[in-house]
Amino acid sequence: MTSHPHHPIIYVRGFAASQGEIDEAVADPYMGFNVGATKARRAWSGSFQRFFFGSPLIRLMRDYQYSDVFENGEDLLETERADLKLPYRSIIIYRYYDSASTDFGNGETPPIEEFAKGLSRLILKLRDRVCGDGEGQVKASDFKVHLVAHSMGGLICRAFLQNPALGAADARAAVDKVFTYATPHNGIDMRIVRNVPGWATFGDINNFNRERMAKYLALDQSEDVSQVTNFPAERIFNLVGTNPADYAVAKGISSWAAGEASDGLVRIANAVTHSLDAKGKRAGSPRAFVHRSHSGHFGIVNSEEGYQNLVRFLFGKLKVDAILDVDDITLPPEVQKKKDEGKKITASYNFETSVSIRGCQWQITRREVRENSAIFRTYDQMFPEPKRNPDRAQSPHLFSIFLDPTKSVMSSGSVSFAVDIKVLVPDYTVDGLLFMDRHYEGGYILRELILVEAFPEDGSMQNWQIKYGLQDKNPGKPGTSAETAKLFGSAGVSLKIPLAQKTRPGFQGTLRFEIRPWS
Known part of the structure; x- marks a missing residue:
């Protein structure tokens, strides 16, 4: 189908607490998906110029030829004209707050379970409006839909998908992908109280209480409700x-x-999902970290970083996971001497990383200490006693990114990205006391800027030749043909790049990329 993977998109907005907020949300036909941003950015000349981000809605319309379903003041999805067919590349706004408004409803907010059931009905109604047996039309058996959600909207999507009592099986089967902006997948925690209490019923804010969440997500336990x-x-x-x-x-x-x-409302640790395999091993969903707030002028939805992650996840052809396997981290000579004297040494490490995609002015993901998003590991976690062999289960998963060859700026159709990776010098303790001799704050044990480029070998997008380069040795262009191996048990290849810093403190390990076809 020429329409694939550009399935219809349903946008599910976030939480509104008061009646005024609900009425304001309902008054917006696009529920915030149309909100852009105008900010200053420093240009090559040194001057500051305005940068305009038109909104995810407008960008999807302009870049991917999507359209809304409003015409002459009418919602065509709700029309009584049974013969009317909507374009497959349609953007639908799930207006679940209408029934809670004073304009279109009774002013009483239904429970989140009703919102989930409504999403199921909306998907089936959309299927009937876009599918048909005519020439160029998508058959109902081929119908799929993308769900894009902000904040509580992601919980509505999960409730519908996870709880069989909250929707139709054929509606759930139609969902291809789900993209969540700043969703409190594991509830909302505050300094004053660990979790939003179950008795806090104002505006249904108890939707973010874990015990309440476990019920509508159909989970057996409420300690961690981020499980999909x-x-x-x-x-x-x-x-x-x-x-x-x-x-x-x-x-x-x-x-x-x-x-x-x-992000000002949702803690970083609570904004991600995971699944469990048959052995109970935890596997996280793909994710990216961007220096944006929950909403507002610097919000996560109306950001270029958010848009770039969105379209690559929905429409990209390659998925790249990066894992850092740490083989050894050595101590500074002065600290090693104390260890040899029998002193107890402790150390913990922060791993920073950022990824830039060629042709994109923004970092697609960034994790830094100063933004409280760096990956943290203690030495004992990575090298547990008594044998001190590396525990690969503790290897930092640095990022997941998605690449779209159709957006390549090269005639070859290649896709390329740059990875900046840093292992910061820790604060060492000797017998429980900070050891500050010759300590320089901000120093790092390892830092590399690595460029990776993938060239499609045929039109199928299944076979790729991969090259990489280190910025300090081959600036600006990947030039070393990488030795790759097939990924065990799945389609794709594994690329391993050895990394070493021989001075003390030193580092030895391997940056491992797992590159898979994505659809």
Whole structure:
């Protein structure tokens, strides 16, 4: 089908607490998916120029020829004209708050379970409006839909997908991918209370209480409700915000209460999903970290970073996972001497990483200490006693990115990205006391900027030749043909790049890329 993978998109907005917020949301035909941003950015000349982001809605319309379903003031999805067919590349706004508004409803907010059931009905209605047996039309058996959700909207999607009582099986089977912006997948925690209490019923804010969430998500336990069931977790993308400072709701009280490692409302650790395999092993959904707040002028939905992750996840052809296998980290000579004397040494390490895609002005994902999003490991986690062999289960998973060859700026159709990876010098303790001799804050044990380029070998997009280069040795262009091996048990290849820093403190390990076809 020429329409694939550009399936219809349903946007599910986030939470509105008060009646005024609900009525304001209902008054917007696009529920915020049309909100853009105008910000200053420094140009090559040194001057500051305005940068305009038109909104995800407008960008999808312009870049991928999607269209809305409003015409002459009418919602064509709701029309009584049974013969009317909508374009397959349609964007639908799920207006679940209409029934709770004073304009279109009774002013009483239904429970989140009703919102999930409504999403199921909407999907089936959309299927009937876009599918047909005519020439060029998509058959109902081929119909798929993408769900894109902000904040609580992601919980509505999960409730519908995970709880068989909250929708039709054929509606769930039609969902191809789910993209969530800043969704509190494991609830909302505040400084004052660990989790939103179940008795906090104002505006149905208890939707973010874990015990309440476990019920509508059909989970057996409520300690961690980020587990995805009845839907592949790898088909859900989590976009995580790391900027609490620019979240201005409640005059900054929300940002303070959520804490530094948050987007101002949702803590970073709570914004991701996972699944469990048959052995109980945890596997996380693909995710990216961007320095954006939960909403507002610096919000995560109306951001270029968010849009670039969205379209590559929905429409891309390659998925790249990066894992850092750490073989050894040596101590500074002074600390090693103390260890040899029998002193107890402790150390923990922060791993920073960012990824830039060729032709894109923004980092597609970024994890940094100063943004409270770096990956943290203690030495004991990576090298457990007594044998101190590397524990590969603790190898930092640096990122998942998606690449779209149709957006390549090269005539070869190749796709390329740059990875900046840093292992920071830790604070060492000797017998429980900080050891500050010859310590320089901000130093790192390892830093490399690595360029990777993948060339399609045929039109099938299944076979790729991969090259890489280190910026300090081959600046600006990947030039070393990589030795790749097939991934065990799945389609794709594995690329391993050895990394070493021989001075003390030193590092030895391997940056491992797992590159798979994506559809």
